Amino acid sequence: MIPYGRLIAAARVLAGWSQTELSQASGVSERTVQRLEKGDPGASIGTVATLLKSLERRGVVLAGSDGRIRGGVQILKETEVDRELEAEIARGISATKNSST
Template sequence: MISIRQLKAARVLLAWSQGDLARASGISEPTIARLESSDGPVGGRPETAAALVGALEKAGIEFIPENGGGAGVRLKKKKRQSRSPS
């Protein structure tokens, strides 16, 4: 499960507003605002968290689990398209 801080950080990395996340995830903007007004793990229904995480991952976010150094987020590297020799 991700935290509210990871959710907010992911939005910042993408330069997304709560409205952008709402459109991408299908979760209402008031619900996102309510979730982000707290701290700790993303609360609410599991389907809501899954939709938010799915939308952010589809946009290029990678969630980093707690691994001794702390949980976090980062942008995935874009894959380079291989060019065939001419």
Template sequence: MFRSPRLLVAARVLAGLNQSQLANAAGVAVSVLQAIEQGRSDPKLSTMLALVDALKARGVMLAPETERVAGGVLVMKDSQTEAVWRSGT
């Protein structure tokens, strides 16, 4: 889904969550989240969707990478979108 686990870390930090809080909100084990963030795991789609949904509930969205656009993190603020791009490379 994302080429770099750093995007997930950036999104989590911008959401103001530690690993335990995000894992709990997404219903996954902390060890699973740690493995994903460290690039040691190729997570199931359902796991990534749960993490994305938990972040989105806190106003942070992950922008997927394409061949032309580097992925990034969008921060939702007062019903307006402020783009905060974090390169995955």
């Protein structure tokens, strides 16, 4: 059985979202997101699909280039999160250079 809760948690973190942000983006209650990520098997496949679609819109998908889920996550494409992270890293590098001079 595929551990959807763990995969969704990993995908959410990779997307740079909190549980609250995933909840807001998907329309699934935060409590349901929390329970699913903890391994509660009670979530419907529809709920899982809704969460996965929200994560995909963010640029993160479950791994498997042939459409089969293989138990991992990957970045689908460059996302706003990537650009923000790159800018943050660049600011940090710049600040480090300026403080050492």
